[in-house]
Amino acid sequence: MSRDLGLENLDINVKHLTRVEGHGNIVVDMKNGVLHKAQLDIVEAPRYFEALLKGRSFHEAAIITSRICGICSLGHQLTSLKATEQALGLAVTEQTVLLRKLLIHGATLQSNVLHAYFLAAPDFLKVGSVIPLVATHPDVVLRALRMKKLANDIGDAVGGRAVHPITCVPGGFTHVPSVETLRLLRGKLVESMVPDWLATVETMKALAGAIPVFERPTEYISLRNDHDYALYDGDICSSDAGCVPDSEYRRMTNEFIVPHSSSKHCKVSRSSYMVGALARWNNNHDKLCPEALQAAATLGLKPGCANPYMNTVAQVVEAGHCALDAVAIIDKLLEMGPRYEKPNQEPTQYGTGIGSTEVPRGILYHEYTYDRQARIVKANCIIPTGQNLANIDDDMKKLVPEVVATKSKEEITSWLEMLVRAYDPCISCSVHMLDVEFLE
Amino acid sequence: MAKPNVTAKPSATKKPRVAIFDFTGCEGCELNQLNFEDQLLDILAQVDIVEWREAMDDKAEEYDIAFVEGALSTPDCIKRIHDIRRRTKVLVALGACAVDGGVNAIKNLHPIEEVRATVYGKDQYLFPTLPALPLSAVVKVDHNVRGCPMTQAEFLRLFTSLVMGKQFDEPDLAVCVECKLNENECVYERGMICLGPVTRAGCNSHCTNFGQYCIGCRGLVSEPNLKGMNEVLTSHGLAVDEAWKRLQLYNAYRLQGVRA
DSSP states (O other): OOOSSSOOOOOEEESSSSSSBEEEEEEEETTTTTEEEEEEEOOOOOOOHHHHHHTTTTTHHHHHHHHOOSSTHHHHHHHHHHHHHHHHHHOOOHHHHHHHHHHHHHHHHHHHIIIIIIIIHHHHHTTSSSSHHHHHHHHHHHHHHHHHHHHHHHHHHHHHSSSSOOSEEEEESSOOOOOOHHHHHHIIIIIHHHHHHHHHHHHHEEEEEEEOOOOOOOOOEEEEEESSSSSOOOOETTTEEEEGGGTTOOOTTOOOTTTSSSOBBBSSSSOEEEESHHHHHHHHHHGOOOOHHHHHHHTTOTTTTOOOOGHHHHHHHHHHHHHHHHHHHHHHHHOOOOOOOOOOOOSSSSSSEEEEEEEEEEEEEEEEEEHHHHHHHEEEEEOHHHHHHHHHHHHHHHHHHHHHTTHHHHHHHHHHHHHHHHHOHHHHHSOOOOOOOOOO | OOOOOOOOOOOSSSEEEEEEOBBBSSHHHHHHHHHHHTTTTHHHHHSSEEEEEBBBBBOOOOOOEEEEESOOSSSSHHHHHHHHHHHHEHHHHSSSHHHHHGGGGGGGGOOOOHHHHHHHHHGGGSSSSOOOBGGGGTSOOOEOOBBBTTHHHHHHHHHHHHHOOOOOOOOSSHHHHHHHHOHHHHHHHHTTTGGGBBBBOOSTTTTHTTTTOOOOOTOOOSSHHHHHHHHHHHHHOOHHHHHHHHHHHHHTTTTTOOOO
8 A cells, every 4th residue: 555646545625725716625535445525615604695685776786796706796797687677677778788798708708817817827837826927927927917907998998897897787887888988999809809819729728738637527507599609698508408498597506505515506417517618618619709619629628528627728718709709799889889878777567587697607597576666575696606516526526536546645635626726616606695504 | 083004114125025815705806906907017026925815825924914805704704813913014904895894794784693594594503603894893904995896096005105104094085075076967966866975085986987876885984974965865855764775785884873
């Protein structure tokens, strides 16, 4: 029995995993070759958002739920607005939908770039953070900052600011970007973002050798529609179970409580499923623009990919689609002529509404019930990271026995950390919280 | 009363050691620090970042400046903030949650028994939960960067003051002053509730510049004229109760037990 490799006993405990959003611990417990535990413990303090929303005006719902998470604030706002608009019967215009789609592209770009360069890349280069890369790879870091800045510029121009946007309100926008602003954005996307994205694909290709080889086929769930690469709207589609309208979201999530996580877990057809960029790729790759498909081919990302570590690659691929489709949306807005429209805030009904969108980490659901004063009486939010947690645990339970014979404890720990980071988990989001168990 | 101004002016040879921490919140203020794309490398050149869980692996024993985001809402938070205070020379509260409790403090308005029972049902006594507190309710805070998310310009101003050893003063005017200077049409004239009259300026009236009402995220001025705001609301035919509710969004901790 070797002391280093082929461990019979393995005890891994990573407290407060770094380079992820929020607080989680990795726990592995193997005794005499039997794996007793391999899981991600979620120890984030619960937030009580459903309690915070109770009794609040429909004007405030998106403002409050945006504060579930800074990184996903735009996604929460738009999902919240869709739920509110459905509940209160508030129709929105074509311009509003286009501006929202433009904002989603900005937010997805910014989040995917942040994850690939700042959170994941340090693992591929075996450093602890992006900071040492400033000295060793200045061009790459400057490119990452340039891309992030431009992605945020979309949020600033359309949303008023990228983190907790201001202009998105029930029934429309309080402010519409001018022709000059849109033209300026378009120029920067074409001249800077697209070439930088192509360079990113090359950088990712050079690093691809550091991506662990590991496969575990699972169920992939994402939105899907006929008209585009579904981010703003669509049916809920599963690689196992087919498509259903988002009114059936509870059946497609089945939240349940586990003792090691202050965030609920989810399952549908199997013991777990995956949402996020890789699920979108697997379900909707046929809807991507040719340039993104070319990038996928370059990076070896194939339909039906079962390697969760490839989620980061799928993020890079879809970043290109977001950049190019943002240009197409701006062209359409310029053709229509952007104009201020008073937000439609006169409710025509009071009831329950469901909103679903694809945020960077996967499919997000909000459901609200309003009373006749347009105040919230009931709220429910189901978060992508919560949906991925059972899948992460299942990956760990398959991964640890596979690598225990050939890798040291340090290597296994590093692979597990990289696995969790590959999902780009957003733990603040996942503990929005209805039911919690706080371990510490 | 003027606060003694605490700075972290470096010795001639050493850069200030900076650490960044998060408690109960959305981590949007930290994200806003990563969003200084144009200034980030300059900022990094002025200091040594010795601990930042969201962005790096390293941990440190001591620091000159600790930037802390989030409210305190569990016994573990209380333990950790004491530890951070002990290790740092300067403690900066970053954003509405750390400064005033933020939206987390709305839960304080409901009886704690009710909140716990809603969330945990029969297991409500298994999990220690506290009312959400700002950092200053538990330890001494040297400086505030307000806003939700934190106002980036204010962060840069404070950061520069700290590394240069200069004085930093918080603005204590109402948002209305900045909004007027920006020549915006008054939100009240547009028939909407606005919290600008009692909310602390420093954001350059960012939300009202974009056609939205002031949501009060920077907290109250030191002596808010709540009665005056009631009069403005009434004279514009707006609901005082609804305005009061909106004011609680970011001021639930500070306004506990107060009713204008």
